[in-house]
Amino acid sequence: MPGMTHAAWSHIFQALEVLFVAQGRAVAAWHRDEPDALASTLPDELGDLAQRLHLANFKLWHLEDSARRTDIHADAVADCKRAIDRMNQSRNDAIEQLDARLERLITPLVPGNTPDRYNTETMGAAVDRLSISALKIYHMAIEAEREDADVAHRDRCRLKLEQLEAQRSDLEKSVLELLEEYRQGRKRPKVFRQFKMYNDPDTNPELYGTTRRRKAHGQL
Numbered sequence: 001m002p003g004m005t006h007a008a009w010s011h012i013f014q015a016l017e018v019l020f021v022a023q024g025r026a027v028a029a030w031h032r033d034e035p036d037a038l039a040s041t042l043p044d045e046l047g048d049l050a051q052r053l054h055l056a057n058f059k060l061w062h063l064e065d066s067a068r069r070t071d072i073h074a075d076a077v078a079d080c081k082r083a084i085d086r087m088n089q090s091r092n093d094a095i096e097q098l099d100a101r102l103e104r105l106i107t108p109l110v111p112g113n114t115p116d117r118y119n120t121e122t123m124g125a126a127v128d129r130l131s132i133s134a135l136k137i138y139h140m141a142i143e144a145e146r147e148d149a150d151v152a153h154r155d156r157c158r159l160k161l162e163q164l165e166a167q168r169s170d171l172e173k174s175v176l177e178l179l180e181e182y183r184q185g186r187k188r189p190k191v192f193r194q195f196k197m198y199n200d201p202d203t204n205p206e207l208y209g210t211t212r213r214r215k216a217h218g219q220l
Contacts, residue, residue: 012179017176023054028138053091053124057091095194099192102123103191123179144157
């Protein structure tokens with residue numbers, strides 16, 4: 001049914017465009033309020049997954065800043081690093097879940113004669129990059145107006161801000177162009193699993209080696 005297919009495509013295009021705007025708004029809002037207390041600003045499961053990914057990047061940004069402090073105890077830095085590791089896993093999971101959701105939405109709409117051609121970057125990974133770009137733009141804008149910084153610093157940051165905004169615009173356009181390629185039957189969506197090994201005690205030799213050593217010494 002062409003009418004229903006057209007409406008479905010329109011819904012996905014519109015959802016992504018709403019997502020682009022919502023990322024910047026969420027960054028500003030989360031700096032005013034506790035992020036976990038805010039409801040998703042995007043509709044349906046697609047919006048929830050995009051919001052979860054964006055929130056993971058928001059938390060990662062500030063953990064990474066804290067981990068680079070030199071005036072705190074080494075134990076606090078180690079705690080930050082472990083929190084970063086856990087949050088990175090949540091981020092990677094959210095990217096894959098977002099890709100899986102997009103694949104389920106898009107694949108039934110793709111023409112049946114579409115060749116097995118895939119993009120080097122998934123749409124979920126591109127949404128992740130847009131999430132990070134929203135954070136960079138927010139923080140660079142602050143640096144560009146910092147009253148306690150010198151003029152040269154502010155000028156450098158204003159130039160970087162212009163470049164960041166141009167790059168974001170290009171990436172938004174690229175995401176919509178990829179979706180159009182799916183609509184035209186030129187490519188297919190696909191989830192590329194990352195299978196991160198370092199967080200898995202069964203695949204990280206430093207982790208399962210520790211367990212083996214502890215057993216050998218009668219500590220388990």
